[in-house]
Amino acid sequence: MAAKTIISRPIYGILSPQPGKHHLFIADAEGALAITDMGGKAPPGFFDGAEIVFIPGPEGKHIAALEALKPAQLHIAPSFASLLPRLRQTLTNAHMGLRLYLAGTEGLIGQAMQVALEAGIDHTSMQTEHRGSLARRMQCVHCKGITENVTTQPALCSHCGLLLLVRDHYSRRLAAFQGVCINAEDRSEIPPMEEAFP
Amino acid sequence: MGITFRKETFRDDYTFRNSPEHIRRFPFPFNEDAYMYAVNIEPHVVGPKGSVLENLIDVDEHYVAEMQDRALVLAEDPLRCQSLPHMTLAGWDLLELLMEQQALGYPEHFTLERNGDRWRWINRPLGIDDTFTFGDTSTLPYGPMEYITRQSQGDFCILDQRDGNLWMDAGMVTTQADWSLDFDIGMNFFEWHAPVPLAHEKGIFTRALKFLTNIQQGKPARRLNWTMTINPRLDTSPENYHKWGPDRATVTPENVGQKVHLRVELQSFWRLPRSNAIVFPIRCYLIKMDELVTQPKWARRLHRVIRDLPEDLATYKGLTRYRPTLVEWLSKLDDVSSTSPGFGPD
Numbered sequence: 001m002a003a004k005t006i007i008s009r010p011i012y013g014i015l016s017p018q019p020g021k022h023h024l025f026i027a028d029a030e031g032a033l034a035i036t037d038m039g040g041k042a043p044p045g046f047f048d049g050a051e052i053v054f055i056p057g058p059e060g061k062h063i064a065a066l067e068a069l070k071p072a073q074l075h076i077a078p079s080f081a082s083l084l085p086r087l088r089q090t091l092t093n094a095h096m097g098l099r100l101y102l103a104g105t106e107g108l109i110g111q112a113m114q115v116a117l118e119a120g121i122d123h124t125s126m127q128t129e130h131r132g133s134l135a136r137r138m139q140c141v142h143c144k145g146i147t148e149n150v151t152t153q154p155a156l157c158s159h160c161g162l163l164l165l166v167r168d169h170y171s172r173r174l175a176a177f178q179g180v181c182i183n184a185e186d187r188s189e190i191p192p193m194e195e196a197f198p
Numbered sequence: 199m200g201i202t203f204r205k206e207t208f209r210d211d212y213t214f215r216n217s218p219e220h221i222r223r224f225p226f227p228f229n230e231d232a233y234m235y236a237v238n239i240e241p242h243v244v245g246p247k248g249s250v251l252e253n254l255i256d257v258d259e260h261y262v263a264e265m266q267d268r269a270l271v272l273a274e275d276p277l278r279c280q281s282l283p284h285m286t287l288a289g290w291d292l293l294e295l296l297m298e299q300q301a302l303g304y305p306e307h308f309t310l311e312r313n314g315d316r317w318r319w320i321n322r323p324l325g326i327d328d329t330f331t332f333g334d335t336s337t338l339p340y341g342p343m344e345y346i347t348r349q350s351q352g353d354f355c356i357l358d359q360r361d362g363n364l365w366m367d368a369g370m371v372t373t374q375a376d377w378s379l380d381f382d383i384g385m386n387f388f389e390w391h392a393p394v395p396l397a398h399e400k401g402i403f404t405r406a407l408k409f410l411t412n413i414q415q416g417k418p419a420r421r422l423n424w425t426m427t428i429n430p431r432l433d434t435s436p437e438n439y440h441k442w443g444p445d446r447a448t449v450t451p452e453n454v455g456q457k458v459h460l461r462v463e464l465q466s467f468w469r470l471p472r473s474n475a476i477v478f479p480i481r482c483y484l485i486k487m488d489e490l491v492t493q494p495k496w497a498r499r500l501h502r503v504i505r506d507l508p509e510d511l512a513t514y515k516g517l518t519r520y521r522p523t524l525v526e527w528l529s530k531l532d533d534v535s536s537t538s539p540g541f542g543p544d
Contacts, residue, residue: 008385008392141378141436144277158294162440169393173384180436185519 012130013111015019017042018099021049024090025071025197026112028055028080030132031104032062038101047071053087055080055108080111087112089170091119101127107137107148110175123172138166139176146176153196154182163190166197200306203262203323209257209270214430214484220259221489222543225250227422227462229541231502233511235402238529239409242418242466250464253303254418255296256481258352262323264351264373271372271433272348277380278435279344279399281368283354288368289343290333291470292477321349343368352464352481355379357387359411359474364525366390367475373432373482375425375461376439376516410476413469420466424526425515427461430484434461449520454527455488458520460500487524491531493543498535501528 015038023046029033032054039047051073052066077083091098100116102109109128117123124184135149138157145159154163157179164179171178183189206213216224245251250258271278281289289375297319301310309320310485326349330337347354347370356368372381382390387407391398398467411418427434428445449457464481491497504517505525512521538544 006392007398008389139381141381142438142440144380167393169381171381171385174381178378178381178436181440181443184440185446186444 004132006168008170008188010110010128010170012128014038015101015103015127015129018127020097020099022095022098023047023050023101024094024098025050025052025054025101025103026083026087026108027041027052027102028104028132029057029059030062031108031129032056032066032101034103034129034131036062036065036069039122050076051090051113053077053081059150079097080108081147084115087115088119091116091121094121099127100125101129103129104131105133105135106130107135107175110137110170110172113172114175117172134165136197137176138164138179139171139174140164140179142181146174147179150177150179151195151197152193154191154193155179199262201257201259201304201323206260206263206523208267208430209431212429212431214260214263216485217259218492219248221492223249224484224490225422225462226463226490226493226496226499226541226543227424227460228499228503229363229539231499231537232506233254233503234508235400239406239419239421239467241294242420242468247535248284250483253299255299255303255350255479256464257300257304257307261351265324265349267432268348268370268372273433275435275437277346278372278437279370280379280383281343282358282384282408283339285343285358285473285475286335286341286355288358288470288473288475288477289341291472292354292356293342293346294332295468295470295477296350296463300350324349343364343370350479352479355480356470357410357476357478359476362411363387364407364410364476372435374435374480375423375463375482376434376436377428378436380437395514410467413467413476415469415471418466418468420464424465425461426517427459428457428520429482429505430459430482431480431485432484446516446519449523451523451527454520454524455491456486457488458524459484460487460490487527491528494531495537495544497528497531498533499537501532504528 015034027035047069050071052071053075054066055077056063102112113123135151138147138150140157140160142162143160145157147158150166154165157164162181163183165182167178169178182191208214242254250256297310300308307322311318317332320327335341353371353373354369355366357364358367366385369379388403391403423464431442434442462483466479468477470477488495512518
């Protein structure tokens, strides 16, 4: 967990079972463990009304553990982009009382929250838990391109190639941290690139 | 007698200048020889004749050139003007406010005729004469906020009020001091101010929010803010930081007077009648050091303020690279005599 820094930087909690009949979990990679940990605290029958959407990532782990929770529905998606149409449909048609749980990398939590916000769900009503990589999703303020899985400080924009300071300033609407040219005043100054968000 | 509008630029050859009368009316932001954040908000009431407060929405000799610069910025980057879907009514509120205020203060330049919902707006400096139906967006060439803010000096943020907070849900922002509307749109008051150092800990934003959410219709408020800009560049956006940032490394003892500008924002806060939103005009005034130091009191005071500014504030305001050169240059104009109280020149 990253230290608390500035107010726009998201703060994540620990998933806890919410009252209600309809529960939607969206998780990637080690986010599955946040769900199984929560499963231990859930009342009997909790997962009878739960849908879990899971992006296992390259390591492909944790699917069996989620199956063992016996959710009403378990959907495995190869990537967030592939999941997007389904997620939009689910959230648009969701019951008023749908409870949303987001777990895993910041990029996953941010992008799932972005879709939920567009569907009119208030961000404070969502449960979130950060697990796994600290890699950041970054928007270049100059060219507006999004670079996924940024682990270094500074970082290169994968679109325009500028060397960017990855700020803590975060936009829920964009689901991204802000990247600002770190050597704009003198391009010959090239600070060393360090692993900052492993 | 109307205003003589200057032909000038805020980019490339930078021909921006202030006339002697405009130097005297510059809203110098320091009323003492030191600066620290404060909730320096006061009622926005009409001030002395000849000051920038003579009218609540100030139009000055830079009007036409600023509107031309705004059009250039928007052509390059349309994301500088955005309005979330629920903010159209607030845009009409703003259109009414700016048309009324500009027509009231400068009848020789602006005329608003109303016949029920049928309105005619004449803007002589920009050669505009449009008739439209108030409330019907299809009768204007742009949305109401964009239409009127293409004809009004300063940036404009429209803040929706809900859940005891203010939300940056619409804006026209082309002359900003290094913040991005495109990134911050949709954020609440604390979130979009998150990068500002020191002020959160001092409780500044909590108190400011409380004040702002209580603003009443017809009782606007104002405050001044300031920073510095190298060259008279209005568009110091983060979007273009890689283009204007190098200017900060070009300050030398020889060119301080022409290159370094004090940039003052006259921020005002108005409750809008139909939408209950707050509009937050951020009017930017620039003055080059050579112009500012024609007023000896300002020269002495600015020297002391910049010299003694806490390091983290100087960093936040982007002064670090040229502060020593500027302080050295200003020190020669500081005879260590005392300065009179208040903002104005002697």
